[in-house]
Amino acid sequence: MVETDLKKLYYSIGEVSRLLGIDQHVLRYWETEFKELAPRKRKGGKRLYKESDLQTVRLIRKLLYEDRYTIEGARRKLGNVSRIEIDESDQAKTGEAVGKTDIISEVRKDLLELKEIMDG
Numbered sequence: 001m002v003e004t005d006l007k008k009l010y011y012s013i014g015e016v017s018r019l020l021g022i023d024q025h026v027l028r029y030w031e032t033e034f035k036e037l038a039p040r041k042r043k044g045g046k047r048l049y050k051e052s053d054l055q056t057v058r059l060i061r062k063l064l065y066e067d068r069y070t071i072e073g074a075r076r077k078l079g080n081v082s083r084i085e086i087d088e089s090d091q092a093k094t095g096e097a098v099g100k101t102d103i104i105s106e107v108r109k110d111l112l113e114l115k116e117i118m119d120g
Helices: 013-020 024-033 051-066 071-080 088-094 099-119
Strands: none
Touching (some): 013 024, 024 051, 051 071
16 A cells, blocks of 8 residues: 555546555456445546545545445445544554544544434
């Protein structure tokens, strides 16, 4: 994995591949399997990934490679998880601020606890 502090509005598939250490053909395949991963495409079909797309790719990579989910399991898990909730270590590697994510994570945790109370 070769992530850097490079910040741009859009990244090409080649840049995403180099930044995250994932082959381009794998990224294209994931686009067909995960509706959450849908980079913009220019007229010639060139993909334009935003920072939020990179976060989604990081989360998919974590689910598949680290947590060992199947494609179907990762798809279900991704449907339940907000794009903002990415492992703090991934955020630290990219130099992103964690504060906002911490607040959202806390609110989500509180809401899930309330749901459990109401369901139980």
